[in-house]
Amino acid sequence: MFEKEYDVIVVGGGHAGSEAAAAAANMGSKTLLVTMNLQNIAQMSCNPAMGGIAKGQIVREIDAMGGYSGIVSDTSAIQFKMLNKSKGPAMWSPRVQSDRMRFAEDWRMMLEQTENLDFYQEMVSGILSENGKITGVRTSLGLEIKGKSVVLTNGTFLNGLIHIGEKNFGGGRSGERAATGITADLVNLGFESGRMKTGTPPRVDGRSLDFSKMVEQPGDDIPAKFSYLDVTKPLTKQRSCHMTYTSPEVHNLLKEGFDRSPMFNGRIESVGPRYCPSIEDKINRFADKDRHQLFVEPEGWNTVEYYVNGFSTSLPEDVQYRALKSVAGFENVKFFRPGYAIEYDYFPPTQLQHTLETKLVEGLYFAGQINGTTGYEEAACQGLMAGINAALKVQEKEEFVLSRDEAYIGVLIDDLITKGTEEPYRMFTSRAEYRTLLRQDNADFRLTEKSYQLGLASAKRMARMESKKDSADAFVSFFRETSVNPEEINPVLEANNSASVKQSGKMFKIFARPNMTMEDMRKIESVEKYIQEHQLDHEVLEQTEIQVKYAGYIEKEKNNADKLHRLENLKIPSDFDYMKLKSMSMEAREKLNKIQPKTVSQASRVSGVSPADISVLLVYMGR
Template sequence: MFKDRYDVIVVGAGHAGSEAAAAAANMGSSTLLVTMNLQNIAQMSCNPAMGGIAKGQILREIDALGGYSGLVSDTSAIQFKMLNKSKGPAMWSPRVQSDRMLFSQHWRERLEQTENLDFYQEMVSGLIVENNEIKGVKTSLGLEIKAKTVILTNGTFLNGLIHIGDKNFGGGRAGERASFGITKELEDIGFEAGRMKTGTPPRVDGRSLDFSKMEEQPGDEEPWKFSYSNETEPLKKQRSCWMSYTSPEVHNILKEGFDRSPMFNGAIQSTGPRYCPSIEDKIHRFADKDRHQMFVEPEGWNTVEYYVNGFSTSLPEDIQYKALRQCAGFENVKFFRPGYAIEYDYFPPTQLRHTLETKLVDGLYFAGQINGTTGYEEAASQGLMAGINAALKVKEKEEFTLSRSEAYIGVLIDDLITKGTEEPYRMFTSRAEYRTLLRQDNADFRLTAKSFDIGLASPQRMKLMEDKQKKSDAFVEFFKNQSVTTDEINPILEEKNSSKVDQQGKLFKIFARPNITMQDMRKLESVESFVKEHDLDNEVLEQVEVQVKYAGYIEKEKLNADKLNRLENIKIPEHFDYSLLKSMSFEAREKLTKIKPRTVSQASRVSGVNPSDVSVLLVHMGR
């Protein structure tokens, strides 16, 4: 039934598992993807959307590295929006509303067309570990499948428990059973485990809604796309989302069910996501607010099912129904299914290396919600990195990691490994120190060459990136070198209420003004001629505009990143004995002994380690 021994076995086929399997297989590793239900590959368990604040940047990084999430998001999208366009480009974040069924279907089709990848549907109930080294997995049917490396991407399935009011039952998500056995085995080996919770809102019948009472939320007039490749195209048509609100009356009805709420009656003890709270949590924590937004999102092109984003709840189903009917447009609502909360096991990620390999078991990797994260994009990026590193380990090649100044993925993994998390971790732009460098528009410049070097990004991707880089660099040089006369530029400046110039000057200086856009520059004959002659597309035009306008900020962040990287280059031996550093605080010695940071830079970010502790470490290492 199986190969004698796989290079990589991936357990779970959610967003993390799918990216892990694709990466390992595309790098030439014989790979087996094991999941409890092959019909639900890359299932969107929560809202049918990809991207958003910081998450859109992660998705573009996944695409730049050769992952599939961006491609699938493009081919299954029903609406595109670039969020935060009113702010600087470091904050611009692409987001798509997705067709839930198409998304899963297109993921499966891509995986089935991937060489070196086998599939098997069954529950993995245990691991084969010998002398702290992974040897394979055991299934619920008693099969043993051998492997050189194993990646666990179990999502919310490990001992999953679903709550609706005072009812609870085992499950990994609605309609699917939980997974048992792995947590106990890992704890017996010495792993620390914990519990987290997340939730989801009701799904409703769009035929029962009155959209005339809601605010329409259309997509962008000129939609873009996620993937840098030319395999996909921007949307030609889009579906609108809608917005409604709760009210004091709705809140009062919800409060009627608080005594039956698992969040308030003690049934749920675990921690939920701070930045995606349930509706009952919102009205409890923000008692001064008399209404909250609800985004009413279609689940696809050809379905009447809608997702009520902002109304996540585990209250009794009768309370959910009664309260939702008081919201504008929901007076005659019909449920497809009620909202619910789910508790599941996770493993504090300080037990991992930066490659996402566990410190306790050689060849065993964790990725996704098992590490305490929340969100499809966070999970997918971890799966990609785990898949890459498992494939490299099998080939006995150098590990692949990303620093905080190279990618949001680097920030995400570094935060998890060095700081851990006691609540579901979600990425925000504010978590990145160098977000002007880590923009959504330049992820290919940052990462595609790195991926190509390890054998993941294709030669076609590499050439596409190099062509874009050459065109962008040439256009920036054009602005630096091209002069413009007062007669040419002053009418444009006057039109934009920008101060006129009194002598001929370089275009770069004019273009750097905050209120002057690429569209304004293209009114100049010399600029428009350059654009047409070199066949510059929108991606290049956007890239150049950002580089010109934010040149000072970008240069400053590069200098700061270089300073950080000097500490990043000072490696700490894996078995370094911190107890020898008597001048270091006891807390720092204890934390560093547990985390085992690989570099001085990473050590400086561990909670409880202060600058004087870092100085002691540097002195000891001769720095």
Template sequence: MFLEEYDVIVVGAGHAGSEAAAAAANMGCSTLLVTMSLQNIAQMSCNPAMGGIAKGQIVREIDALGGYSGIVTDKTAIQFKMLNKSKGPAMWSPRAQSDRMRFAEEWRLMLEGTKNLDFYQEMVKGLIIENGCIRGVKTSLGLEIKGKTVVLTNGTFLNGLIHIGEKQFGGGRAGEGAAYGITEDLVKAGFTAGRMKTGTPPRVDGRSLDYSKMIEQPGDVNPDKFSYLDTTKPLVEQRSCFMTYTSEEVHNQLREGFDRSPMFNGRIKSLGPRYCPSIEDKINRFADKDRHQLFVEPEGWNTVEVYVNGFSTSLPEDVQFKALRSVAGFENVKFFRPGYAIEYDYFPPTQLKHTLETKLVEGLYFAGQINGTTGYEEAASQGLMAGINAALKVQEKDPFILKRNEAYIGVLIDDLITKGTEEPYRMFTSRAEYRTLLRQDNADFRLTPRSFEIGLASETRLRRMEKKRDESDAFVNFFRETSLTVDEANPVLIEKESAPIVQSDKMFKIFSRPQIELEDILKFEKVTNYIAAHNLDREVVEQAEVQVKYSGYIEKEKNNADKLNRLEDVKIPADFDYDKIKSLSYEAREKMKKIRPVTISQASRISGVSPADVSVLLIHMGR
């Protein structure tokens, strides 16, 4: 039934597992993807969307590295928006509504078309661990499958418990059973486990809604896409989302069910996502607010099922139904299924290395919600990195680690293993200190060459990136070398209420003014002639604009990153004895003994380690 031994076994086929399996297989490793249901590969368990603030940057990074998420999203999108366009480009974040059924189907088809990848449907109930090394997995049928490395991407399935009001039952997702046995094996091996909670809103029948009472939310007029490859195209047709609001009446009806809420009666003891709270949590925590936004999101092109974003809840189904019928546009709503909360096991990620390999068991990797994260994008990026590093380990090559100034993925993983998390971790642009460098538009510049070096990104992808980079650099140099006369520049400058020039000046200097936008730059004949002569596409033009307008900020951030990266070069031995350094604070000693930072830079980011502690370490190591 199976190979004698696989290079990589991936357990779970959600977003993390799918990316892990694809990466390992595409790097030439014999890979087995084991899942409880092959019909639910890459299922969108919660909202039918990819991307968003900071999350969109992650999807672009996955694509730049050679992952599948961006391609699948482009092929199955029903709407595209670039968020935060009113702010600087470091904040621009792509987001797409997806067709839920087509998204899962496209993922499966892409995986089935991937060489070196086998599939098997069954529950993994245990791990084969010998002498501190992973040797394979055990299934519910008693089969033992041998593997040199194993990547666990179990999502919300480990001892999953679903809550709807006072009812609770085992499950990893609505309509699917929980997974048992893996947690127990890991705890026996010495791992620390915890519990987390997440929730989801009710799904409703779109035919029962009155959209005339809601605010339409259309996609962008000129939609972009996620993947840098030419194999996907921007949307020509889009479906609108809609927005409506709760009210004080809705809140009062929800409050009537609080005594039966598992959140408030003590049944749920674990922490849920801070930045995506349930509706009952919102009206409890923000009692001064008389209404909250609800986003009405279609689940696909041809289905009537609708996702009610913002109404996540674990209240009894009758309370959910009564309250939702008081929302404008939902007066005659029909439910497809109620919302619910789910508790599941996770493993504090301080037990991992930067490669996502566990410190306790060699060859065992964790990715996704098992590490305490929330979100498809966060999970997919971890799966990609775990799959890459599992493959590199089998191939006896150096690990692949992204620094904080190289990718949001680097920030995510460093935050998890250095700081840990006690609540579901979600990525935000504010978590990245180098966000001007980590823009969504330049992920291919940052990451495709590195991925090509390890054998994941294709040569086609690399050559396309190089062409885009060369064309945008040449366009920027054109701005540096070409001047505008007073007569050419001033009409546009005066129109934009920017100080007119008194003598000819370089385009670069004029275009770097904050008042001048791309549409203004394209008013100059010299610019449009250059674009036409060199057949530049919009992607290249926008890239050049960003480099011109934000060159000062970008250069400053690069310098700051270079200074801090010097601390990355100061390695700390794996067996370093912190107890011998009496001048370290007690808290710093305890935290560093637990996390075992690899470099001085990582040590400096541990909560409780002060600058004075870092100085002591540097002096002790001859710096």
């Protein structure tokens, strides 16, 4: 039934598993994707959307690295929005509302067209290893499939337990059974495990809603797209979302069910996502607020199913229904299914290396919610990196790791490995100390060459990126080198309430003023002439404007990143005994001994390690 031995076996067909399988197969490794239901590949288990604050940057990075998430987000999009446009470009974050069914279908079709990739539908119930090295997986039918490496992307399925009020039952998500066996195998091998929870809102029938009582939330007037490739086009039509609010009446109705809520009566002890709380949690934590926003999101182009974003709950279904009926526009609501909470096993990610390979078992990789993260985008980028490194290991090539100044992906993995997480981890722009460098617009500049060297990005993609970069650099040089006289620029400056100039000067200095935009600069004849002669597109114009206006900030962050790299180059021996450093705090010694950081820079980011502790380490190492 199977190859004698696969290079990479990926367990789980969610966002992490799909990206892992695609990456490994595209790098030439013979890959098997094993999942419990092939109809649910890359299923959007929760909200029908990709991207958002910091998450949009991750999708752009996945695309630049040759992953599929950006392309599928474009082909299945029903609305596009660039969030945070009122702020600086480091905060701009693309987001699409997706057609849920088409998203999964497009993922399946792309995977089926990927060479070197086989599929098998069954539950994996255990892993096989010998002498601390992975050898394959065991299925629920008792089949043993041999593999040189294994990537576990089990999502919420490991011993998953669904809660609706006082009722609970095993399941990985609504309508699907939980996966059993793997946790026991890993614990027997010495892994530490824990429990986390997440939740989801009710899905409702859009025909029963009164949208005239809600605020319409349309997409951008000129929608962009996620993928840097030109295989997809921006949307020409879009579907709107809508916004409504809860009320004191809704809150009181919800409170009536608190004594039957598994979150409040102790039936759920595990920790849920801090930044995506349930509606009952919001009412409890923010008792001073008399209303909360609800976003009513369509699940596709043609379906009448809607997702009630902001109403995640595990309250009894009758309480959910009564409360939701009191929301404006929901007076006649009909449920497709109630909201629920789910508890599942995860494995603290401090047990991993930066490649996402486990420290205990060689050739075994973890990606996605098994590492304590939450979100499609966070899962997908881990899957991509695990798939890349599993393939590289089998091919006996050097490992691939992204640093904190190279990608949000690097920030996410470093946070997990170095600091661990005791609650579902979600990415934010505030977690990245170099976010001016890690913008959504320049992910291709940062990562395409790396992807090309790995064999993921095509020569065509590489050439397209280089052409865009050369065009933007040349246009920036044009502004640095070209002068403009007062007669031509002053009318533009005065129209923008900006101080006029008395003598000719370089355009770069004028353009760098806060209230000057590319549209303003195009009123200068020589600028417009340059754009037309060189046929510059929107991407190049945007890139040029950002590089001119934020040159000082970008340069400052690059200098800070260079200092970081000097510490990254200070390697710590793998068997270093921190307990002998008596001048270091006991907390620091214990945590460093457990995590065994590879560099001084990584050691400095371990929770509980102070600058004084790092000074002791540097002195000991002769620095």
